[in-house]
Amino acid sequence: MKRGQMEEVVMGMNLSRRTFLKSTAATALVAGAYGAGLRPALAAPELAKMDGLAQAELVRNGEMTALDLVNAGIERVEQVNGEVNAVVTKFYDRAREAAKGGLPQGPFTGVPNLVKDLDNLAGTRATSGSRLFAENISPETDPLIASDEQAGFVMLGKSNTPEFGLLGTTEPLLLGPSRNPWNLEHSTGGSSGGAAAAVASGMVPLAHATDGGGSIRIPASCCGVFGLKPSRGRIYLGGRSLPGDIGVQHCVSRSVRDSATLMDLSEMKGEKAVLAPIGRVEGPGKKRLKIAFNTENYYGVEPDTDVKAAIEETAKLCADLGHEIVPVKNPVDGRAFIDAFLTVWASGPSQLVALAKENGLDPEEVLEPWTVGLAKYYDAKPADALEVSLKHFAEVTAKTNAFMADYDVWLTPVLASAPPKLGQQAPTVAFDTLYERTVDYVSYTPLHNVVGTPAMSVPLSWNDAGLPIGSQFAAPLGGEKVLYELAFELELARGWGEKYAPVFAG
Template sequence: MDPNLTRRAFLEACVGVGLVACNAAPFPVAATASEDLDALGQAEQVRRGAVTPRELAEATIRRIEALDGPINSVVTRFFERGLARAEAPLPDGPFRGVPFLLKDLNDLVGTRKTMGSRLFADFVSTENSPHTQRSLDAGLVVLGKTNTPEFGLVATTESALLGACRNPWNRAHSTGGSSGGAAAAVAVGILPMAQASDGGGSIRIPASCCGVFGLKPSRGRNPKAGPKRAVDISVKHVVSRSVRDSAAFLAVTERTDSGAPLPPTGVVRGPSDRRLRIAFHTANAYGQEAHP
């Protein structure tokens, strides 16, 4: 990140993404100087006064409008709500003022949550999920929700309700799933980080398909989903442009209460002093060996 990046240069570069998108073929994955800023880099620009949260939100909205049409990653948009939050006092978290997208499996009060299903096409959340609330407490500005297959159950992102999400690198290829909308939005340059979830590969598969960073935290690190779910095998996190964004997001969303099943990780800033032991096996549940 260029510490001398001015507000004008930042916004001009963001607008330039849309101009590139209108004139390039095949569909571009933009990479200008400002587009290289990760979420922590954008938050630092806000802290320094180089850019305001509203300006960041407006730039992201322009990128959604310029880039997302052929990709179909952002399926629910509430831009005015996001802009209003960007202008209001924000929590002084590590991502204060940074634009954000939620996967369409998550509750944000007053917004549509379809879960990719026609059964819930008009469902509106009446409360924030615990993980959504922690994201808001970190200072993030939510502008919409991303594509997911029905109930997030398959490893491709396509549904009868929301349609297929296309891979920005090659629109004939899959984004993977079920967090394909989030991974595509980050990969195409809409924003540096988007919320995702993973029960059996739903962060890791799209991250691999779309060329972004995806970590599945251990089960038990997320805040409890509440009494409505006796068992929840899915964990919530993000796909991101940088490893440090993923580490910082985990630090602000992980459980730190006395009943947490795992000790807090905190902010990981570099390699551990301890050597790690990693176990793996090559056979599946039926005893079949993986192809070498």
């Protein structure tokens, strides 16, 4: 992006953060597992364990009111958020007033939700995890958040995120670190770390999330929840697309059916549709899939031993279910890819530093060291670096699409390790050290943002220390239906919905 393009959307200090964020988110058996036999006088643990559709059904049946659901959600946030720090801005009065009013009638009417603090809900604080926007108030509501409210969700607050979503861990200096409900000393992943931690700890059954380089799948893997990144163009995000816009939005959830139902409500249909709509996916598919499988990342390096064992076990599970597993080599040259990716990734921070200076601010006082370091990284590049990187994106996309055309699904790890301890990837770590740690750790997810292909993290494994390890499945562009059908099948086979973190509301 050139400076002129930026100035079009910034409007002084009240800039549109959305521009940066885009460029830098059932079967009867399953239904039974998420809320069978519950009645109005629900104990907190029972309600916390229900998915969103089960909670909404209580309202439709007259067993609870929307206000009951919202108040229960607020109680759960207050119970565990002090330990987890997933919710960083609360607007309980707004939520209660919405629940008292005439909520839109939909599958999720009355269900509490959260807005990731990279997005806008009119009249509420929107920091992007940055001191630069510590007091920023959104003048408008972003399209997907408006769509979520039309589905009947009631937003309780904003979920924690790293500054501008720029890291694979959620440890912003402004908001404080979000802590993993499975072990409070460990990272929730990023950048939708607050959203995933809130779901994993039972605050809300699902939460809004965004993904520009793995930011749905990484925290889903770290927190043991389900997270699917849709195809680019599947969901309308508003505005015009700028070069390097690789971000998408959807949610993280405990149940597959919540995610699949919300996808049906969110995807573009009719004349606006960029891709053929998938509609409501409600259970496993019958087709046996041809699944490409590798554990090496795009550098040709294996993940940690526990991750490798977990993904191999996932491959065995898929084979036991009748799918064909085909060992493959990663088709991407990792070093060339990551140089191009980080060049595009760092272009936003470069403009943020320029913006701070233009407004008489010291970038190092209002932006984190990692953000400033990315800006310096970008500014040291040749003048045509962004153009060259976008060209490389096109080449990688063509090569990956050709590779994936031979398979229904591609199985890899989500991350090179289980969730690291807090501090290891904090934005204050020396830039060169953090660079190496980040590009090694997050070496499976960014490819699908660049190519635009759908991909999901499925919570199938926990290591000996009790930390979650997700399995990443990707499909060719527009292949969300295949992924959801496989996810339903894996959910029935493994039943992760009845596995709860040590820090859990109720």
